[in-house]
Amino acid sequence: MNWSYDSQRKNYGKALVELGKTRKDIVVLDADLSGSTRTAEFGKAFPERFFNCGIAEQNMMGTAAGLAVGGMTVFASSFAVFATGRAYDQVRQSIAYPNLNVKIVASHAGITVGGDGASHQTMEDIALMNAIPNMTVIVPADGPETYRAIKAIADRPGPCYVRMGRSDVPIVTPKDDHFQVGKASVLRDGSDVALVGTGQMVAVCLEAAETLAAKGVSVRVVDLSTIKPLDTITLSKAARDCGAVVTAEEHNIVSGVGTLVAAALAESYPVPMERVGMQDVFGQSGESDELMREYGMSAKEVVAAAIKVMERKK
Amino acid sequence: MGNPHPFRCFTLHDLNEKTVKELEKKAELLRRHVIRMIHAAGSGHPGGSLSSADIVTALFFEIMDHSPESGSSLDRDHFILSKGHAAPIYYAALAECGYFPTEELITLRKLHSRLQGHPSRVKTPGVEMSTGSLGQGLSVANGLALALRLQGLDRKVFCLCGDGEMAEGQIWEAAMFAAHNHLENVICIIDRNGLQIDGRTEEIMALEPLGDKWRSFGWNVLFMDGNDMWQVLDTVGMAMEHRGSPTVIVAKTVKGKGVSFMENNVGFHGKAPNDKEYEQAMRELGGSP
Numbered sequence: 001m002n003w004s005y006d007s008q009r010k011n012y013g014k015a016l017v018e019l020g021k022t023r024k025d026i027v028v029l030d031a032d033l034s035g036s037t038r039t040a041e042f043g044k045a046f047p048e049r050f051f052n053c054g055i056a057e058q059n060m061m062g063t064a065a066g067l068a069v070g071g072m073t074v075f076a077s078s079f080a081v082f083a084t085g086r087a088y089d090q091v092r093q094s095i096a097y098p099n100l101n102v103k104i105v106a107s108h109a110g111i112t113v114g115g116d117g118a119s120h121q122t123m124e125d126i127a128l129m130n131a132i133p134n135m136t137v138i139v140p141a142d143g144p145e146t147y148r149a150i151k152a153i154a155d156r157p158g159p160c161y162v163r164m165g166r167s168d169v170p171i172v173t174p175k176d177d178h179f180q181v182g183k184a185s186v187l188r189d190g191s192d193v194a195l196v197g198t199g200q201m202v203a204v205c206l207e208a209a210e211t212l213a214a215k216g217v218s219v220r221v222v223d224l225s226t227i228k229p230l231d232t233i234t235l236s237k238a239a240r241d242c243g244a245v246v247t248a249e250e251h252n253i254v255s256g257v258g259t260l261v262a263a264a265l266a267e268s269y270p271v272p273m274e275r276v277g278m279q280d281v282f283g284q285s286g287e288s289d290e291l292m293r294e295y296g297m298s299a300k301e302v303v304a305a306a307i308k309v310m311e312r313k314k
Numbered sequence: 315m316g317n318p319h320p321f322r323c324f325t326l327h328d329l330n331e332k333t334v335k336e337l338e339k340k341a342e343l344l345r346r347h348v349i350r351m352i353h354a355a356g357s358g359h360p361g362g363s364l365s366s367a368d369i370v371t372a373l374f375f376e377i378m379d380h381s382p383e384s385g386s387s388l389d390r391d392h393f394i395l396s397k398g399h400a401a402p403i404y405y406a407a408l409a410e411c412g413y414f415p416t417e418e419l420i421t422l423r424k425l426h427s428r429l430q431g432h433p434s435r436v437k438t439p440g441v442e443m444s445t446g447s448l449g450q451g452l453s454v455a456n457g458l459a460l461a462l463r464l465q466g467l468d469r470k471v472f473c474l475c476g477d478g479e480m481a482e483g484q485i486w487e488a489a490m491f492a493a494h495n496h497l498e499n500v501i502c503i504i505d506r507n508g509l510q511i512d513g514r515t516e517e518i519m520a521l522e523p524l525g526d527k528w529r530s531f532g533w534n535v536l537f538m539d540g541n542d543m544w545q546v547l548d549t550v551g552m553a554m555e556h557r558g559s560p561t562v563i564v565a566k567t568v569k570g571k572g573v574s575f576m577e578n579n580v581g582f583h584g585k586a587p588n589d590k591e592y593e594q595a596m597r598e599l600g601g602s603p
Binding site: 048049051053056058059063064065066068069070071072074090092093094098099312 | 443444461464483488
């Protein structure tokens, strides 16, 4: 498809700098990855409110918590694998339990990290963060949606996790979209099958929808940009209208977005479902697009899952 | 007793024999609360509450500028209990300071109580940070100290740590961060009672030379007898005068201090006294069961 691409990280950096101009309470922390996460741009604009914690993510999360106790709105960034895994207990104990105003915005999530290999490819961060009470979990689909999401969560007190990828991703959301925490958006309407994508899998779903449409299938594509709180209304409406659902995530299907959607639909409007995502294995080094194909997270697999799930419709 | 310390107390006014006597009596009262609470709960951590009772008393009744009325304000001194299992002594101090009724103390660890087994910021009036998973309090104290500095508030953040939790790597991450950022308003006090659940700290995971470790991390290091009220007041006073770097005070204490059969007895790290032990403990602490 003829996409234009944009970086989620770049949009994060831009949103932070804009927030910093009007909001004196915004403080930003990073753990020696500020160039990659783009928090360095905030650091350049507001050096007195930026603290590089060095390669010490656990201390960074605790420090973020203390700043929030002191009335600050804190953004703490690192790679997703470290922000959620290395510092899990600090996020749970010092941020989520006391319900503090800390935004954990992590980049380089998922397999598209690429060459760094499995040590850096977190396929379980959504599961980890989603399981913690008080935590809001957001996975924007593209660069502009990342920008809007960051602006939205800055105004919303409490702990929040935002997942971003490394690579530039296709712009899939409408220009004048308004980001609402907890609200999924329908990017393409249809009635035969619903493709529920999250993160950059939304673009993959839209690509699959084109292929399916050429075969005469009417496809709905949902951008599930908030994982928690889950928009069960939009999801169950999609299930009711289409009678079949495919989820697509760049994450382990075990305890991932597909699992959450399945649980929500089981309680509201159960329909046949297929889950596209990482099949409970560790990744490896490679180019992003190679890895997406290698591990079954390309449009081809979404199309196959859609055909399979429609066959299961009664 | 008199003042055995060669230094003058710089910041604490009207410090005299009478004040110290009153504080010592207050510490004894808090110790009785601790024993009563843990006995009523049937579980809890008496050892580390009793060892730190004199430090907590000095902070809450003499040193820190705080009150229930200024509870949510930032323009006050702050306290983070990194060794969250010493919650009973913290609650006893908060209740005696008027943050909640002392009658509530015996609800410790009970269903629907505001007094959780470990401190909770969202449940208990006066508790500034939830703790319990060890090694995390100092990072929080640092963040709070930064927030105060950013807002131009010249206030202290006291962080009370256990010695066992010095084995947590995050403590040393936080130690580096505080020195790097010259957080002179952070005062970390280590309750050096020498015992942890499985035994003596020096046998489980040796800490000494503990002061040298902190000094090499760029901290101002002081030592005191943490069960001697004069020394506590004097040493913390010196720490408050220090500028340019954070201060750590290694406070030599006796685990279970004040109750003969609990003193230096690792068995009472996390065990409630039975009825007979409770009665004896209360008598030893100058009270009646």
